[in-house]
Amino acid sequence: MTTTYGHELRHDAGLLRSALRDARPTSFWLDDPDRPAPRARLEGDAHADLVVVGGGYAGLWTALLAKERTPARRVVLLEGRRIGWAASGRNGGFVEASLTHGPENGELHFRDELPVLDALAEQNFAGFVEAIERYGIDAELEIEPTLTVATEPYQVDAMREDADPVLEGEELARYGRSPLFRAGILSAHGNAFVHPAKLAWGLAAAAERLGVEIHENTPALSMTRATAGRAITTPNGTIRAAQVALATNGFPSLLKRLRLFTVPIYDYVLMTEPLTAAQLEAIGWTGRHGITDSGREFHYYRKTRDDRILFGGYDAVYHRGRRIRDAQDQRDETFERLADHLYQTFPSLTGVGFSHKWGGMIDMSTRLVAFHGATADRRVAYSAGFTGLGVAATRFGAQTMLDFLDGADTDRTRLTVSRRLPVPIPPEPIAYPLIQTMRRAVARSDANGGKDGPLLRLAGLFGVGFDS
Numbered sequence: 001m002t003t004t005y006g007h008e009l010r011h012d013a014g015l016l017r018s019a020l021r022d023a024r025p026t027s028f029w030l031d032d033p034d035r036p037a038p039r040a041r042l043e044g045d046a047h048a049d050l051v052v053v054g055g056g057y058a059g060l061w062t063a064l065l066a067k068e069r070t071p072a073r074r075v076v077l078l079e080g081r082r083i084g085w086a087a088s089g090r091n092g093g094f095v096e097a098s099l100t101h102g103p104e105n106g107e108l109h110f111r112d113e114l115p116v117l118d119a120l121a122e123q124n125f126a127g128f129v130e131a132i133e134r135y136g137i138d139a140e141l142e143i144e145p146t147l148t149v150a151t152e153p154y155q156v157d158a159m160r161e162d163a164d165p166v167l168e169g170e171e172l173a174r175y176g177r178s179p180l181f182r183a184g185i186l187s188a189h190g191n192a193f194v195h196p197a198k199l200a201w202g203l204a205a206a207a208e209r210l211g212v213e214i215h216e217n218t219p220a221l222s223m224t225r226a227t228a229g230r231a232i233t234t235p236n237g238t239i240r241a242a243q244v245a246l247a248t249n250g251f252p253s254l255l256k257r258l259r260l261f262t263v264p265i266y267d268y269v270l271m272t273e274p275l276t277a278a279q280l281e282a283i284g285w286t287g288r289h290g291i292t293d294s295g296r297e298f299h300y301y302r303k304t305r306d307d308r309i310l311f312g313g314y315d316a317v318y319h320r321g322r323r324i325r326d327a328q329d330q331r332d333e334t335f336e337r338l339a340d341h342l343y344q345t346f347p348s349l350t351g352v353g354f355s356h357k358w359g360g361m362i363d364m365s366t367r368l369v370a371f372h373g374a375t376a377d378r379r380v381a382y383s384a385g386f387t388g389l390g391v392a393a394t395r396f397g398a399q400t401m402l403d404f405l406d407g408a409d410t411d412r413t414r415l416t417v418s419r420r421l422p423v424p425i426p427p428e429p430i431a432y433p434l435i436q437t438m439r440r441a442v443a444r445s446d447a448n449g450g451k452d453g454p455l456l457r458l459a460g461l462f463g464v465g466f467d468s
């Protein structure tokens with residue numbers, strides 16, 4: 001059985017290369033004249049009540065919410081490079097309320113907790129939107145739905161079983177006209193879009209207005225015990241703090257025992273040049289909604305404020321040895337495949353050029369959602385493993401870390417994600433062949449009418465998911 005989208009190219013490689021020729025090898029979102037100048041490094045020794053390590057969404061929300069909860073607490077945030085340079089400045093900007101990485105994964109791992117998880121997801125999404133408005137953050141927030149499309153007959157059947165109404169024919173064409181779209185469902189509840197980097201920059205500015213001290217280009221090199229807390233060493237000074245929040249995504253954790261619970265997986269994105277009204281009319285995409293397809297290897301696409309199309313996903317690449325390197329942000333093979341898939345989806349756009357091409361690291365964990373916790377008598381909290389769905393969920397991770405640090409027993413700290421770590425992913429030499437085998441099993445599942453083979457079924461029994 002073959003799939004609509006495949007790994008082999010259906011367009012001439014010369015055409016694809018020429019469309020990609022002028023694409024800048026950097027995130028469109030970060031390539032912006034409004035990018036703030038870097039803040040000063042930490043120089044010399046310092047003290048704080050709370051040190052937050054990591055200046056992506058998880059760290060920024062933690063710092064901001066810590067000051068909201070206790071304004072007098074001295075909060076210092078250390079970012080190894082620049083605010084939002086990593087996943088938080090490179091993602092698709094799909095804001096989804098779900099804390100379970102979708103309903104199916106929720107059923108698999110957290111069936112008994114679904115009502116409380118759904119309520120917390122709703123609260124978190126509302127708090128996310130409310131904070132952006134209250135702090136006047138220009139994150140280009142748009143509360144708009146996402147259209148999930150079926151491109152294979154078996155996906156249509158699954159949609160008809162699960163959802164009502166299922167859009168087909170002319171109703172579907174109002175949201176997107178593609179020879180590959182067979183049916184679709186529109187998710188409007190708990191769904192929005194942001195400019196990812198502007199969200200990170202806006203959160204940093206809001207946190208500073210509340211008194212958070214931010215140091216960029218200040219990697220935390222190690223964390224050791226110190227009188228009444230922890231000492232964090234940086235290249236030019238040591239900071240002592242009563243409490244530490246680790247918001248370092250899939251980068252090696254300062255708590256070494258957590259390192260096997262995430263693996264860095266690279267996801268890739270293309271941005272087209274701005275499209276004309278006539279081009280968008282021709283593909284039936286005149287609304288502001290986003291689109292995703294329903295394979296296990298799936299694409300996500302959305303529009304920018306100036307009517308470009310961001311088109312990403314499908315490939316998810318692991319580099320041997322949990323390697324994280326800037327060079328891995330570029331992958332010509334994947335960019336050509338994505339261009340090919342965009343043109344297959346919307347043939348009238350064939351040949352449209354791309355302005356940006358980039359990749360970024362996702363912190364995959366085996367439950368496909370983040371785990372949260374604390375150690376050292378609740379002096380050190382952590383939250384990681386968002387697996388490609390962290391724009392909204394990182395705010396929830398921040399609240400949970402603060403609950404732990406504040407000594408509070410809440411609905412959040414009582415969840416499985418806060419009490420039990422996921423199944424770890426073994427170190428090399430096992431990790432690489434294991435992940436490649438799982439990826440092939442995922443591709444086979446897509447090619448086999450969505451049916452999981454024995455390997456994925458076995459993994460499911462152990463509570464291990466594999467998806468992008």
Ligand SMILES: Cc1cc2nc3c(=O)[nH]c(=O)nc-3n(C[C@H](O)[C@H](O)[C@H](O)COP(=O)(O)OP(=O)(O)OC[C@H]3O[C@@H](n4cnc5c(N)ncnc54)[C@H](O)[C@@H]3O)c2cc1C
Binds near residue numbers: 078389
């Ligand atoms: C290409 C791509 C597309 C995505 N699309 C979506 C999407 O559409 N919707 C969605 O919900 N999610 C999406 N995601 C996932 C989402 O971007 C992440 O889940 C989220 O940004 C994670 O935020 P974070 O703060 O945990 O991590 P990051 O943004 O990675 O921030 C972690 C920070 O910690 C810093 N750091 C690490 N170690 C140290 C140290 N020792 N000292 C100091 N600093 C340190 C790093 O420099 C980094 O800045 C996507 C991710 C990628 C890569």
